[in-house]
Every structure is written in structure tokens, then in C-alpha cells.
Amino acid sequence: DQQVKQNSPSLSVQEGRISILNCDYTNSMFDYFLWYKKYPAEGPTFLISISSIKDKNEDGRFTVFLNKSAKHLSLHIVPSQPGDSAVYFCAASGGFGNEKLTFGTGTRLTIIP
Amino acid sequence: EPEVTQTPSHQVTQMGQEVILRCVPISNHLYFYWYRQILGQKVEFLVSFYNNEISEKSEIFDDQFSVERPDGSNFTLKIRSTKLEDSAMYFCASIARLALTGELFFGEGSRLTVL
Numbered sequence: 435d436q437q438v439k440q441n442s443p444s445l446s447v448q449e450g451r452i453s454i455l456n457c458d459y460t461n462s463m464f465d466y467f468l469w470y471k472k473y474p475a476e477g478p479t480f481l482i483s484i485s486s487i488k489d490k491n492e493d494g495r496f497t498v499f500l501n502k503s504a505k506h507l508s509l510h511i512v513p514s515q516p517g518d519s520a521v522y523f524c525a526a527s528g529g530f531g532n533e534k535l536t537f538g539t540g541t542r543l544t545i546i547p
Numbered sequence: 548e549p550e551v552t553q554t555p556s557h558q559v560t561q562m563g564q565e566v567i568l569r570c571v572p573i574s575n576h577l578y579f580y581w582y583r584q585i586l587g588q589k590v591e592f593l594v595s596f597y598n599n600e601i602s603e604k605s606e607i608f609d610d611q612f613s614v615e616r617p618d619g620s621n622f623t624l625k626i627r628s629t630k631l632e633d634s635a636m637y638f639c640a641s642i643a644r645l646a647l648t649g650e651l652f653f654g655e656g657s658r659l660t661v662l
Contacts, residue, residue, distance in 0.1 A: 468650060477551070477638050477653035478590060523590060534580070534603055535651055537590040 437461045438526050440538035448546050453511040455541050457524030460505065464526035467500060468535065469509045472521045482509070519545045549573045551654035553639050559660045563628050568657045570622045570639030579622045580640040580651060581614065583607070590638065596622065629661045
């Protein structure tokens with residue numbers, strides 16, 4: 435039962451351009467959505483999150499957009515930098531009191547210099 | 548910056564052996580988690596732990612698994628009789644109870660290889 439899906443296993447983007455990573459979910463009870471970045475042999479590192487009551491959250495080069503009606507969120511990275519090359523996981527939680535995260539399968543982002 | 552630490556970083560064991568993975572969560576955090584990632588697959592929830600008891604566990608977390616907080620700092624995951632399919636990266640995570648964003652802080656993981 436894939437409640438959180440990332441349909442693109444990989445993405446290559448030229449340095450300086452915009453990277454757009456997509457995520458879809460099925461469970462309407464999810465309250466928070468998060469993006470994590472993961473390098474090989476390291477734990478996931480939190481990037482940015484968004485509450486279900488918002489449709490956009492921005493933090494520096496990273497912006498997350500949430501479309502609740504479509505049950506879709508996306509992460510925009512602009513401009514993309516070589517250090518952004520990693521696997522990006524979309525995750526969702528039930529919010530306060532139910533912080534268990536359900537992860538997507540990940541998208542490997544490669545930034546081409 | 549406070550961080551979640553895990554030991555060992557890598558453990559190799561024979562099938563059927565017991566394994567204990569250790570974690571030291573961030574000191575003021577109250578909720579603790581174990582996740583695992585089989586090579587090439589997604590990160591999967593195993594168990595959450597609060598107030599010295601399991602608050603939720605997944606189907607993966609069967610009778611072979613147990614968790615414990617033996618003292619005020621360590622949080623352990625025990626696998627009683629390891630199987631080949633237990634080979635994975637195991638991640639410990641913690642969260643401050645009053646954090647509303649759902650942001651979990653993960654350790655760097657313990658790689659378990661079962662032969």
C-alpha cells in the first residue's frame with residue numbers, strides 16, 4: 435500500500451537551473467508533508483516541510499508547493515547546485531501526536547556541472 | 548548542534564544470531580523511532596516509542612524485534628534471531644514532543660549484514 439509515491443526514480447538537471455521533484459499521496463489524513471535529503475551511507479536530513487493548511491513554504495533555494503485537491507506536492511530547488519545531488523524523499527505525517535513518517539520511494543537528483 | 552548517534556555503524560552477523568543496535572537520541576526529545584531501509588528501497592517505519600512503551604509498530608516489527616530504553620539516554624533495537632532479509636540500514640530518529648512540524652531527526656544509521 436503505497437500511500438506516498440514518487441514516480442520519478444531519477445532526475446538530472448543542469449547546474450543553475452530549477453530542479454522540480456514531485457510527490458503524490460493517497461491518505462487525506464496526512465497533516466504535514468516533508469522533504470528529506472539523503473546521501474549514501476547517511477541518515478535522511480530534513481530539508482523543508484509544509485502544513486496541510488498551507489499551499490507554499492519557502493526556505494532559501496527550496497520551495498515546497500502543496501495541492502491538496504490533487505494530493506500532490508512538489509519541491510523546487512533554484513538555482514540547483516552540485517551539492518544538491520542526492521536522493522530526495524517525500525514524507526508525510528499525521529501531525530501533532532502522530533509523527534510517524536510515511537516515506538516515498540525517493541528520487542535520485544543529479545546536478546550536472 | 549545536537550544529533551542522534553548510532554552504534555555500530557556496520558555489523559555483520561550470522562543468520563540466527565541476536566543483534567542489538569544502539570541509539571542515543573537528542574537529549575530533550577521524547578519520541579523515538581526506528582526505521583529501516585533495505586538497499587534500493589524506501590525508508591520504512593518499524594516502531595515508535597514514547598514514555599517507555601511502544602506507541603505504534605508496523606507489520607515488519609514482529610516478535611523477533613524488541614525495543615528498550617534501558618537508561619535515560621540509550622534507545623536500543625534488538626533482533627532476536629536474524630534472518631537474511633533483515634539485512635538493511637537501520638535508522639534511529641527522535642523528535643521533541645512539542646514540535647508540530649513532524650520533523651524527525653535521524654541518526655546516520657547502522658548497516659546490518661546478515662550472512
